Amino acid sequence: MLNRVILIGRLTRDPELRYTxxxxxxxQFTLAVDRPFxxxxxxKEADFIPVVTWRQLAETVANYxxxxxxxxxxxxxxxxxxxNNEGKRVYVTEIIADNVRFLESQNKDNNRSNSNSNRNSNNQDPFSDNGKPIDISDDDLPF
Known part of the structure:
Protein backbone atom coordinates (compact mmCIF):
# COMPACT_ATOMS: atom_id res chain seq x y z
CA MET A 1 0.00 0.00 0.00
CA LEU A 2 1.14 3.52 -0.72
CA ASN A 3 0.02 6.87 0.65
CA ARG A 4 2.33 9.56 -0.75
CA VAL A 5 1.60 13.15 -1.77
CA ILE A 6 3.72 15.87 -3.38
CA LEU A 7 2.23 19.36 -3.65
CA ILE A 8 3.58 22.71 -4.83
CA GLY A 9 1.75 25.85 -3.82
CA ARG A 10 1.74 29.06 -1.82
CA LEU A 11 0.96 29.54 1.85
CA THR A 12 -2.36 31.32 2.34
CA ARG A 13 -1.29 32.72 5.73
CA ASP A 14 1.61 32.54 8.15
CA PRO A 15 2.03 29.11 9.77
CA GLU A 16 0.67 28.63 13.29
CA LEU A 17 3.20 27.05 15.67
CA ARG A 18 1.93 25.36 18.84
CA TYR A 19 3.25 22.80 21.27
CA THR A 20 1.46 19.71 22.55
CA GLN A 28 -0.48 24.06 10.69
CA PHE A 29 -0.83 26.02 7.47
CA THR A 30 -2.92 25.99 4.32
CA LEU A 31 -1.40 25.56 0.87
CA ALA A 32 -3.09 27.07 -2.19
CA VAL A 33 -2.47 24.74 -5.14
CA ASP A 34 -3.58 25.83 -8.62
CA ARG A 35 -5.80 23.45 -10.55
CA PRO A 36 -4.51 22.49 -14.01
CA PHE A 37 -7.53 24.01 -15.77
CA LYS A 44 -7.97 29.99 -12.53
CA GLU A 45 -9.12 27.87 -9.63
CA ALA A 46 -7.17 26.56 -6.67
CA ASP A 47 -7.53 23.99 -3.93
CA PHE A 48 -6.78 25.04 -0.36
CA ILE A 49 -5.15 22.09 1.35
CA PRO A 50 -4.45 21.93 5.10
CA VAL A 51 -0.91 20.82 5.99
CA VAL A 52 0.51 19.74 9.36
CA THR A 53 4.19 19.46 10.27
CA TRP A 54 5.69 18.07 13.47
CA ARG A 55 8.83 18.43 15.62
CA GLN A 56 11.89 20.14 14.10
CA LEU A 57 10.22 20.57 10.71
CA ALA A 58 7.36 22.41 12.42
CA GLU A 59 9.76 24.89 14.01
CA THR A 60 11.66 25.37 10.75
CA VAL A 61 8.47 26.05 8.81
CA ALA A 62 7.27 28.49 11.47
CA ASN A 63 10.59 30.35 11.41
CA TYR A 64 11.10 30.60 7.64
CA ASN A 84 -17.93 18.42 17.82
CA ASN A 85 -19.83 20.33 20.56
CA GLU A 86 -23.15 19.55 18.89
CA GLY A 87 -22.46 15.82 18.93
CA LYS A 88 -21.90 15.57 15.18
CA ARG A 89 -19.03 13.55 13.71
CA VAL A 90 -16.60 15.84 11.83
CA TYR A 91 -14.08 14.47 9.31
CA VAL A 92 -10.85 16.33 8.56
CA THR A 93 -8.58 15.51 5.62
CA GLU A 94 -5.07 16.96 5.81
CA ILE A 95 -1.51 16.39 4.63
CA ILE A 96 1.00 15.25 7.25
CA ALA A 97 4.23 16.63 5.80
CA ASP A 98 7.58 14.97 6.38
CA ASN A 99 9.45 17.33 4.05
CA VAL A 100 8.91 20.98 3.11
CA ARG A 101 11.18 22.58 0.52
CA PHE A 102 11.38 26.32 0.05
CA LEU A 103 11.18 27.01 -3.69
CA GLU A 104 11.91 30.72 -3.52
CA SER A 105 14.85 32.26 -1.77
CA GLN A 106 14.10 34.21 1.36
CA ASN A 107 16.03 37.12 -0.20
CA LYS A 108 13.46 37.24 -3.00
CA ASP A 109 10.73 37.56 -0.37
CA ASN A 110 12.75 40.20 1.48
CA ASN A 111 13.45 42.12 -1.72
CA ARG A 112 9.75 42.06 -2.56
CA SER A 113 8.84 43.54 0.83
CA ASN A 114 11.84 45.88 0.90
CA SER A 115 11.07 47.29 -2.53
CA ASN A 116 7.68 48.29 -1.20
CA SER A 117 9.34 50.34 1.52
CA ASN A 118 12.22 51.66 -0.64
CA ARG A 119 14.91 49.97 1.46
CA ASN A 120 16.20 47.79 -1.36
CA SER A 121 19.36 49.85 -1.91
CA ASN A 122 21.08 48.21 1.09
CA ASN A 123 20.66 44.70 -0.38
CA GLN A 124 23.20 44.83 -3.21
CA ASP A 125 24.55 41.53 -4.48
CA PRO A 126 28.23 41.35 -3.44
CA PHE A 127 28.92 38.95 -6.31
CA SER A 128 27.47 41.04 -9.13
CA ASP A 129 30.10 42.01 -11.67
CA ASN A 130 28.23 45.00 -13.18
CA GLY A 131 29.27 43.74 -16.63
CA LYS A 132 32.99 43.94 -15.86
CA PRO A 133 35.38 40.98 -16.12
CA ILE A 134 36.12 39.21 -12.84
CA ASP A 135 39.81 39.04 -11.93
CA ILE A 136 40.51 35.56 -10.49
CA SER A 137 43.97 34.13 -10.03
CA ASP A 138 44.64 30.57 -11.24
CA ASP A 139 45.74 29.82 -7.68
CA ASP A 140 42.19 30.51 -6.46
CA LEU A 141 40.58 27.96 -8.77
CA PRO A 142 39.91 24.52 -7.25
CA PHE A 143 40.74 22.60 -10.43
Whole structure:
Protein backbone atom coordinates (compact mmCIF):
# COMPACT_ATOMS: atom_id res chain seq x y z
CA MET A 1 0.00 0.00 0.00
CA LEU A 2 1.14 3.52 -0.72
CA ASN A 3 0.02 6.87 0.65
CA ARG A 4 2.33 9.56 -0.75
CA VAL A 5 1.60 13.15 -1.77
CA ILE A 6 3.72 15.87 -3.38
CA LEU A 7 2.23 19.36 -3.65
CA ILE A 8 3.58 22.71 -4.83
CA GLY A 9 1.75 25.85 -3.82
CA ARG A 10 1.74 29.06 -1.82
CA LEU A 11 0.96 29.54 1.85
CA THR A 12 -2.36 31.32 2.34
CA ARG A 13 -1.29 32.72 5.73
CA ASP A 14 1.61 32.54 8.15
CA PRO A 15 2.03 29.11 9.77
CA GLU A 16 0.67 28.63 13.29
CA LEU A 17 3.20 27.05 15.67
CA ARG A 18 1.93 25.36 18.84
CA TYR A 19 3.25 22.80 21.27
CA THR A 20 1.46 19.71 22.55
CA UNK A 21 1.23 19.18 26.34
CA UNK A 22 4.23 16.85 25.94
CA UNK A 23 6.24 19.71 24.38
CA UNK A 24 6.17 18.48 20.76
CA UNK A 25 6.09 21.28 18.15
CA UNK A 26 3.27 21.21 15.61
CA UNK A 27 2.63 23.71 12.82
CA GLN A 28 -0.48 24.06 10.69
CA PHE A 29 -0.83 26.02 7.47
CA THR A 30 -2.92 25.99 4.32
CA LEU A 31 -1.40 25.56 0.87
CA ALA A 32 -3.09 27.07 -2.19
CA VAL A 33 -2.47 24.74 -5.14
CA ASP A 34 -3.58 25.83 -8.62
CA ARG A 35 -5.80 23.45 -10.55
CA PRO A 36 -4.51 22.49 -14.01
CA PHE A 37 -7.53 24.01 -15.77
CA UNK A 38 -9.63 27.16 -15.74
CA UNK A 39 -13.31 27.57 -15.00
CA UNK A 40 -15.89 28.15 -17.74
CA UNK A 41 -15.46 31.86 -17.09
CA UNK A 42 -11.72 31.56 -17.82
CA UNK A 43 -10.69 32.04 -14.20
CA LYS A 44 -7.97 29.99 -12.53
CA GLU A 45 -9.12 27.87 -9.63
CA ALA A 46 -7.17 26.56 -6.67
CA ASP A 47 -7.53 23.99 -3.93
CA PHE A 48 -6.78 25.04 -0.36
CA ILE A 49 -5.15 22.09 1.35
CA PRO A 50 -4.45 21.93 5.10
CA VAL A 51 -0.91 20.82 5.99
CA VAL A 52 0.51 19.74 9.36
CA THR A 53 4.19 19.46 10.27
CA TRP A 54 5.69 18.07 13.47
CA ARG A 55 8.83 18.43 15.62
CA GLN A 56 11.89 20.14 14.10
CA LEU A 57 10.22 20.57 10.71
CA ALA A 58 7.36 22.41 12.42
CA GLU A 59 9.76 24.89 14.01
CA THR A 60 11.66 25.37 10.75
CA VAL A 61 8.47 26.05 8.81
CA ALA A 62 7.27 28.49 11.47
CA ASN A 63 10.59 30.35 11.41
CA TYR A 64 11.10 30.60 7.64
CA UNK A 65 7.71 30.46 5.91
CA UNK A 66 5.35 33.36 5.51
CA UNK A 67 2.12 34.03 3.67
CA UNK A 68 2.63 33.83 -0.10
CA UNK A 69 5.84 31.77 0.02
CA UNK A 70 6.13 29.08 -2.67
CA UNK A 71 6.89 25.65 -1.17
CA UNK A 72 6.88 21.99 -2.11
CA UNK A 73 5.35 19.64 0.46
CA UNK A 74 5.96 15.89 0.60
CA UNK A 75 3.94 13.72 2.93
CA UNK A 76 0.86 11.58 3.30
CA UNK A 77 -2.89 12.11 3.40
CA UNK A 78 -4.52 11.57 6.76
CA UNK A 79 -8.23 11.53 7.53
CA UNK A 80 -9.20 11.96 11.17
CA UNK A 81 -12.52 12.49 12.84
CA UNK A 82 -13.89 13.84 16.07
CA UNK A 83 -17.21 14.69 17.67
CA ASN A 84 -17.93 18.42 17.82
CA ASN A 85 -19.83 20.33 20.56
CA GLU A 86 -23.15 19.55 18.89
CA GLY A 87 -22.46 15.82 18.93
CA LYS A 88 -21.90 15.57 15.18
CA ARG A 89 -19.03 13.55 13.71
CA VAL A 90 -16.60 15.84 11.83
CA TYR A 91 -14.08 14.47 9.31
CA VAL A 92 -10.85 16.33 8.56
CA THR A 93 -8.58 15.51 5.62
CA GLU A 94 -5.07 16.96 5.81
CA ILE A 95 -1.51 16.39 4.63
CA ILE A 96 1.00 15.25 7.25
CA ALA A 97 4.23 16.63 5.80
CA ASP A 98 7.58 14.97 6.38
CA ASN A 99 9.45 17.33 4.05
CA VAL A 100 8.91 20.98 3.11
CA ARG A 101 11.18 22.58 0.52
CA PHE A 102 11.38 26.32 0.05
CA LEU A 103 11.18 27.01 -3.69
CA GLU A 104 11.91 30.72 -3.52
CA SER A 105 14.85 32.26 -1.77
CA GLN A 106 14.10 34.21 1.36
CA ASN A 107 16.03 37.12 -0.20
CA LYS A 108 13.46 37.24 -3.00
CA ASP A 109 10.73 37.56 -0.37
CA ASN A 110 12.75 40.20 1.48
CA ASN A 111 13.45 42.12 -1.72
CA ARG A 112 9.75 42.06 -2.56
CA SER A 113 8.84 43.54 0.83
CA ASN A 114 11.84 45.88 0.90
CA SER A 115 11.07 47.29 -2.53
CA ASN A 116 7.68 48.29 -1.20
CA SER A 117 9.34 50.34 1.52
CA ASN A 118 12.22 51.66 -0.64
CA ARG A 119 14.91 49.97 1.46
CA ASN A 120 16.20 47.79 -1.36
CA SER A 121 19.36 49.85 -1.91
CA ASN A 122 21.08 48.21 1.09
CA ASN A 123 20.66 44.70 -0.38
CA GLN A 124 23.20 44.83 -3.21
CA ASP A 125 24.55 41.53 -4.48
CA PRO A 126 28.23 41.35 -3.44
CA PHE A 127 28.92 38.95 -6.31
CA SER A 128 27.47 41.04 -9.13
CA ASP A 129 30.10 42.01 -11.67
CA ASN A 130 28.23 45.00 -13.18
CA GLY A 131 29.27 43.74 -16.63
CA LYS A 132 32.99 43.94 -15.86
CA PRO A 133 35.38 40.98 -16.12
CA ILE A 134 36.12 39.21 -12.84
CA ASP A 135 39.81 39.04 -11.93
CA ILE A 136 40.51 35.56 -10.49
CA SER A 137 43.97 34.13 -10.03
CA ASP A 138 44.64 30.57 -11.24
CA ASP A 139 45.74 29.82 -7.68
CA ASP A 140 42.19 30.51 -6.46
CA LEU A 141 40.58 27.96 -8.77
CA PRO A 142 39.91 24.52 -7.25
CA PHE A 143 40.74 22.60 -10.43
Missing amino acids: PAGVAVT TSQGGE CRKGRLVAVEGRIQVRNYE
